[in-house]
Amino acid sequence: MHPMNGDGVGISNPVELIFMGTGTSSCVPHVDCLTRPPEAKPCHTCLAALTPEGKRNARRNTSAVVRLRGAHSENVTILIDCGKSFQSAAVEWFPKYGLRRIDAVLITHAHADAMNGLDDLRGWTLHGAIQPFIDLYVSMNTFKEVQRAFPYLISKEYASGGGDVPEFKWHIIEEGVPFEIGGTGIQITPFAVHHGRIFTPAPPVDMPITPSSLSPASTAASSPKVPGTPIHNGDLPTSPPTQAIQPYLCFGFIIQDAFTYISDVSHIPDHVWAMFESRGMTPPVFVLDCLRILPHTSHYGIEDSVRTARRMKAKRTYLLGFSHDLHHDDWVTITEAAGGEKPEGSKLAMLDKYGLRGLHEADTVWVRPAFDGLRVIVHPDGSVRDEAYL
Template sequence: MDARPQSKWLDKLVFLGTGTSSQVPAIPCVTGAVTGCVTCEDAMKPGSKNRRGCTAALAIGSAPGGPSSCIVIDCGKTFYQSALDCFPKYGLKRIDAVLLTHAHADAILGLDDLRSWTMRGTIQDYVDVFLTQECFSTVQNTFPYLVNRKLATGGGDVGALRWHIISATERFYVGPHKVPIDPLRVDHGYAGPERHPFECLGFRIDTMSYISDCHNIPQATTDKMIGSTAIVLDALMMRPHPSHYSVPQAIEYALGFADQQSAQGQGVPLVLFTDVCHRMEHHSFEASVQQFLAGLNAYREKHQDATGAWWEEIWDARENEESLELRLRSDPGAMQQRCLPEMHVTYDGLCIDFRKV
């Protein structure tokens, strides 16, 4: 059986970056200011899965018989190096669209590097960038010369970008294939003196839903994700955080989403965790997720009549946040049958292949 997630347009999802704005390794850990960080120690080794750039991704797809199209999600501080690693590897040249989730440094500070695609029209004449008005206002203040090229100084070699203001709730279309994109509105921390929720976007592209930065996903957004064969979720660390999902929160959401989707006859999605900080060593994190799921699957097999948030009978997510360890309340015994979504920890350069249907 082909276990790849199904799609209509999407061929591949490539993770350009899977870390926080601070990236991994962390400077204090590699300079000796802080000692004992096994994640950062390993991240210094070539090819380490613990080395993480700012969270970003490439969605690569094609129409029947047509050429591939490339959509970039976020263009942060490490975008250029990630592009050097991934564009030649997958034979990519053009960028058909850049989607920005929000206006933080890890999502927008690589916009200046898009000049490499447009200078003298060597690859393309312009890059289309899709963002909300709030995000655009910050970009305009940060990079005025990218919005108005007359403000450029020096040689004047700046990127040629076409700005498209989108709604946080309405579908839009990108690229030569007119790929439909559904923005997924989420809360990513708080802003202003009144501390109102800071609006951030994820995106649903075909059958893939991508949410890299959130501490809350509204039900209306979840409803738009139903039918996804793969979902990408923020999973910063074990402890609670004011602007990101903790690992237990991400797992809770994934279980609830899979339950809701299964109840509608849609099947369970592949779940992928991103935006991981240096407190989470990749290999041990992945192993703990698989051990945890094996226990949940065993419990579910023996309690098939359980309904609702059945996992709460054997798992206390809040206790896990305090203990900094994924564990069940008791040993459910051996696993007999998988009945939960597959979940994995991402790493920079990971490629998820999709199966066209």
């Protein structure tokens, strides 16, 4: 890990984060809103998303790209999540920001909005169009769910049709165990938060795994990764039936001490907070879930998000994962209030409508809504710059 400077930032070159998507699983706009009959109440957020001036309301599945320099001054591009809307996001943002090769994909969890775009990565690897393969870093539970949903992504003999599938190398990562992206020197620390609950255990998977496709990720203390013991179907643990309520776990990531990223969360366990605090630093940038005003079974509401941002004390906190309940400009007003601004007139009335007047009365914190295509840069001195908020 790079030595930390006076601001506690262990980076030696600028690190970029580009938001590929900032919406909920349904994305914004909603088809049902765009096809409502004339007599129905219009959805101003979804309608605004179709206009140039309201483009920040158009939100795809949560996803981000981190671009930074490796230990040998090479450019390294890391994709976080590859959900249902990844293809259209890549078409829009990869050319704009000069992105091409993907050096690693980190999957937070096995929901459709985080992994159902993996098949689209054939555009990178088919016939070596951009690269021969892509390294994927996932938990064992996520690996098993990919195996269940898309067996041909794990074992190519399950492909059909023409057999054109993406080429992956799978790496199993564990909560709290830092790992390195290849031999780049880039350090990632995964941690698990709650994202709602598990309603019933999934049935066991009954298919072989291609041994060469799977290995543990190299730890932060190791040099270049060495393939581990192959995992076969008989080695995979199965979940016994249970009546107890179990949390559904979703990975967050600390990336090179520049970003802490939590896209889907309903609760952060105490041991994760202890891990944050043991690092003796606060991140320059904190990316955090916020579905809507009110809390949800599997997501934070705005008061949860602001409370968590105040505890994290990052220089800047960007919220993502929004539904279509509120317009982007309303989210700006709400987050500005959390930063101490005293709204007046219609802005104050909007806060009163949702019972949020007290947001500006507590400790101030810099929070803003992220939007698709927003680029944030963390500099080696710990300063943060984006292209929307001064």
